[in-house]
Amino acid sequence: MEFASNITIAAIFQQVLVGLSRTTILFIVASGLSLVLGVLRIPNVAHGSLYMIGAFLAYTIATLFGGGTAGFWLALIIAPLGVALISFIAERGLFCHLYEREHLMLLLFTFSFTLVFGDLVKLVWGSDYRSLSAPVFMQGSFSIFDLPFPRYNLFLLVIGPLVALGLWFLTNKTKIGKIARAAAVDREMVGAVGINVSRVFAAVFVIGCFLAGLGGALVAPTQNITQGMDHAIIIEAFLIVIIGGLGNMWGALLGALIFGLTDSMGILLWPQFAIVFPYIAVIIVLLFRPKGLLKSTW
Amino acid sequence: MKKLSWITVCFAVVLAVLLAGVPANAAKTIKVGIVDCYSGPASTYTNDVRDAFKLAVDKINADGGVLGRKIEFTTRDSKFKVDIGLSAAKELIMRENVDILMGTINSSLALAISQLAKKEKIPFLVTFSKSAKITGAKGHRYVFSFTENSAMAGKAGAAGLAKKPYTKYWIAGDDYEYGHAIADGVWNNLKKMKPGVKLLGQSWWKVGEPDFTPYITAILAAKPDAVIIATGGRDCVPFLKAAKTTGFNEKVPFYMHTATELSTLKPLGLNAPEGVIGTSNYFFYYPETKENRAFVDKFKAAYNRYPAVGAVYGFMAADFIKKAYEKAGKINTEKFINALEGLTVSTPVGEVTMRAYDHQAMLPMFMGTTKKAKGYDFLIATDIVIIPGKEVMPSIKEIKKARGK
Numbered sequence: 001m002e003f004a005s006n007i008t009i010a011a012i013f014q015q016v017l018v019g020l021s022r023t024t025i026l027f028i029v030a031s032g033l034s035l036v037l038g039v040l041r042i043p044n045v046a047h048g049s050l051y052m053i054g055a056f057l058a059y060t061i062a063t064l065f066g067g068g069t070a071g072f073w074l075a076l077i078i079a080p081l082g083v084a085l086i087s088f089i090a091e092r093g094l095f096c097h098l099y100e101r102e103h104l105m106l107l108l109f110t111f112s113f114t115l116v117f118g119d120l121v122k123l124v125w126g127s128d129y130r131s132l133s134a135p136v137f138m139q140g141s142f143s144i145f146d147l148p149f150p151r152y153n154l155f156l157l158v159i160g161p162l163v164a165l166g167l168w169f170l171t172n173k174t175k176i177g178k179i180a181r182a183a184a185v186d187r188e189m190v191g192a193v194g195i196n197v198s199r200v201f202a203a204v205f206v207i208g209c210f211l212a213g214l215g216g217a218l219v220a221p222t223q224n225i226t227q228g229m230d231h232a233i234i235i236e237a238f239l240i241v242i243i244g245g246l247g248n249m250w251g252a253l254l255g256a257l258i259f260g261l262t263d264s265m266g267i268l269l270w271p272q273f274a275i276v277f278p279y280i281a282v283i284i285v286l287l288f289r290p291k292g293l294l295k296s297t298w
Numbered sequence: 299m300k301k302l303s304w305i306t307v308c309f310a311v312v313l314a315v316l317l318a319g320v321p322a323n324a325a326k327t328i329k330v331g332i333v334d335c336y337s338g339p340a341s342t343y344t345n346d347v348r349d350a351f352k353l354a355v356d357k358i359n360a361d362g363g364v365l366g367r368k369i370e371f372t373t374r375d376s377k378f379k380v381d382i383g384l385s386a387a388k389e390l391i392m393r394e395n396v397d398i399l400m401g402t403i404n405s406s407l408a409l410a411i412s413q414l415a416k417k418e419k420i421p422f423l424v425t426f427s428k429s430a431k432i433t434g435a436k437g438h439r440y441v442f443s444f445t446e447n448s449a450m451a452g453k454a455g456a457a458g459l460a461k462k463p464y465t466k467y468w469i470a471g472d473d474y475e476y477g478h479a480i481a482d483g484v485w486n487n488l489k490k491m492k493p494g495v496k497l498l499g500q501s502w503w504k505v506g507e508p509d510f511t512p513y514i515t516a517i518l519a520a521k522p523d524a525v526i527i528a529t530g531g532r533d534c535v536p537f538l539k540a541a542k543t544t545g546f547n548e549k550v551p552f553y554m555h556t557a558t559e560l561s562t563l564k565p566l567g568l569n570a571p572e573g574v575i576g577t578s579n580y581f582f583y584y585p586e587t588k589e590n591r592a593f594v595d596k597f598k599a600a601y602n603r604y605p606a607v608g609a610v611y612g613f614m615a616a617d618f619i620k621k622a623y624e625k626a627g628k629i630n631t632e633k634f635i636n637a638l639e640g641l642t643v644s645t646p647v648g649e650v651t652m653r654a655y656d657h658q659a660m661l662p663m664f665m666g667t668t669k670k671a672k673g674y675d676f677l678i679a680t681d682i683v684i685i686p687g688k689e690v691m692p693s694i695k696e697i698k699k700a701r702g703k
Contacts, residue, residue, distance in 0.1 A: 011519035018512045025509075127338050129535050129565040133543075140545035147519055150511055150544040222543055223508050224536040224565075226339060232508050264512040271501030271516060275473065 010145035019264030024160030032211030038247020048234030049117035054216025083213025245292030331390030346608035354616030452483015471528025510540035660687030
């Protein structure tokens, strides 16, 4: 067993930055999942499918507008909105009738949606790889301490805090956020004071799914858009939500940080066995805090 | 009464169909059953095998068939799953009574069908799986490979890289059999050919890794002269994309087997990275021979796309089947196998011989570098070097050793 020869302070710093940009994607997807889980009590397995649809939609929109810089920005805005629209239809048509059911039923129900969405994607986009490229000025890399850092990852580092800030504002400073937090604690009481809980739930569900779509659109330029990306992300997103504390948004941020950083640092420190690092971190967290790091809303 | 007669009629029709079906099948055709993955990303590669095979078979049948018999083939989708593919192969043997089995891109499935073929004594022609075990450690009388494998790729990659001025290497790849087989193959041969080379380190990611960026930045931090990327199948395209996004190819040159193949480069269009070194069995634009041009024109006229490497495997397999039966002189499995051993057939990449000892087609390998070119909306390989079949084949001594003899 030989250790890598590339461990320097600069390399560690660079790898932390790369890990943080991965954290951004994980946080955006996991926070949406956590929001729906916390307020609506739905363990939405189809969240990953919406992420995949977000990526495919981003590809289609960007290609429709010629694949240039303008197309990329439009895709980044329209694709998550498209996903939000799909989730709005699903919520009003189906989910809103099922809130009183037990969790196992909801789990099975959303699982069936992953299959439906998976096949829909296959029907619409086929089984080939799709590829979306970042705008020209975000391609390539620039040097930090003489080591290359991908430009697109820097863009992700800017987006991450913005989304976190937006979510904080939404849940703490807006009326709907406050109602949603109250409804998460006691749904009947909120209904009793004369608030239309159903409408609030719809809004929260749509926001959560919007985040899945946003994650998908953001990740599209860094990887190939293909079937199966739904399964990969949903496992990670659930693990993040579990170690962070079910339904706790800041828990999702903490979980994403742990997951993203152990992943990237593992790759630098022990590249042959890097795959296991995030999962070991999950096991350690659950050994000491079985209910997650932060307070769960469940 | 009326009702009863309806049922009778239906019965009669069903019986008639069944009866008609039996003699039609028995009527002197050579039946080929193909099991392969036709759904999901792998179909990028497998569709070309099937389409080119059909093209060749149609031509053979139009010219009067083989020994007066027509070749007929059916396909089954394995969905990249071993259990589904294996039961499809059984079904083809038991119910369709196929004379020959063909396929598949999934190595585990290829090895499973190979065992079945050995038991049932049905020839199995492997058209895409790159596991060296098929004609190596697990080879037997009834299995033939019409594609290069990880041992051949390893030799070819090493032969090409030994000519380049790099000494400090990093190895990274898919953490499963194919990845390790390619990496070991290239590295062990390279060490022999160029003793000065040094391995700085290795990284292994899971198959289907969604984000290669942290791996790439960690590799670049080690400042190697060149990197050997041992990734295959569905991960090739995503990796090339990540290489382009991060600017990996501009910082350090890297070698990836199959990187220059059309199936890998086409999905990325002009967004594929330039300067990547790759090896492949075939390019539609190379070698620039009459045979290759004729093949490309025929394929393009039929399917309105350029043939990728799989097309050569499929096309060649059909020709080998025809020539082997003609050499055998009759439709008989054992005679067919004897005839196939050592048979030489002219293909779009020149003359190819089926080595008698291990049933491995001696295919040449082409090493090239990706580059944008006029007239194509995808990258092509340039500076192509031919590594002849004889040089890339594992020696018979190595095969004997692998089989424990």
